[in-house]
Amino acid sequence: MASRTPNKPKLAGISDELQKLLDSNMDKAPARRRVREAFKEIQPGLDHVLFKMPSDGLQMDENYVVNSRGVEIFTKSWIPVASKPKAVVCYCHGYGDTCTFFFEGIARKLASSGYAVYSMDYPGLGLSEGLHCYIPSFDLLVDDVIEYFSQVKKNLAFGVLPSFLFGQSMGGAVALKVHLKQPTAWDGAILVAPMCKIADDMYPPWVVTQVLIGVAKLLPKLKLVPQTDLAEAAFKEEKKRELTAYNVIAYKDKPRLRTALEMLRTTDEIESRLPEVSLPLLIMHGEADKVTDPSVSKALYEKAKSTDKTLKLYPGAYHSLLEGESDELILQVLEDIISWLDDRIGSRRTSS
Secondary structure, X not given: OOOOOOOOOOXXXXXXXXXXXHOOOOOOHHHHHHHHHHHOOOHHHOOOHHHHOOOOOEEEEEEEEXXXXXXXXXXXXEEEOOOOOOEEEEEEOXXXXXOXXXXXXXXXXXXXXXXXXXXXXXXXXXXOOOOOOXXXXXXXXXXXXXXXXXXXXXXXXXXXXXXXXXXXXXXHHHHHHHHHHOOOOOOOEEEEOOOOOEOHHXXXXXXXHHHHHHHHHHOOOOEOOOOOXXXXXXXXXXXXHHHHHHOOOOOOOOOEHHHHHHHHHHHHHHHHOHHHOOOOEEEEEEOOOOOEOHHHHHHHHHHOOOOOEEXXXXXXXXXXXXXXXXXXXXXXXXHHHHHHHHHHHHHHHHHO
């Protein structure tokens, strides 16, 4: 029987059989898919405002698609059925995450407000094929995202619609890279605590970084990078932090060497290219964020050449604005997002 690690604690109220599944090696996608399927019915009963979002009037579909690189990608969509959607929102998830857990409630809220929402798990993450949380090339990951979202926009059953990117944390970096590769393809971006720069407290010391660069050339998949407890740093409310254990296919181990270096390289690149950002922006950041640096969100707001840009800072809030704060703040952030989208759609209709 597999030994239990600190990253896989004993979960209250689950059977020994489920615990054995949870303790299994999830490096490969088939194992992650088995675990997700086994825990699928537990999620709706968790005490979190996001899991209480209604799904009435929504069409929700899960699919696997094989991309041009031959990688099997998990995708999910949430579409309002009563009327034609106002716009398409394409979601980019964060480091180690999946679009099947906390984002489920966020997507339902957006779809219930009239938006068609699409997401995918990146290769190696969530339910998509690949070694768990191994990112050999951030640019290749971004190309995979562009390929899928381009297919979504091309094949919409309800015709051409405005399209918006929505990225959280590392997904904010993905969204910005998508925009920089497709400068005119999107009508706006919502960036929640975007990973434009990793906070100094989370960044390895210079000497350690140089050692890791050397070792990564020989052992790129090795889990070796020192890391602060992300849930502890990202979730302000303890009860909500405890629920991260039920995000059973999220990656909770030490970062792999190549993955960590790709993230550091990407944040350095994005920080240097902020003046190139030109699409309408909604930037949202907790002022007490210890994971990604709020000051770089301020710099993005100041340096982006976008003529339509909004910066919302939330005093005292941590990194996980939409998952780890009070119910009241989570709902406020969601309303801020929906209001911003509605205003952009209203402006387009007025000008057309």
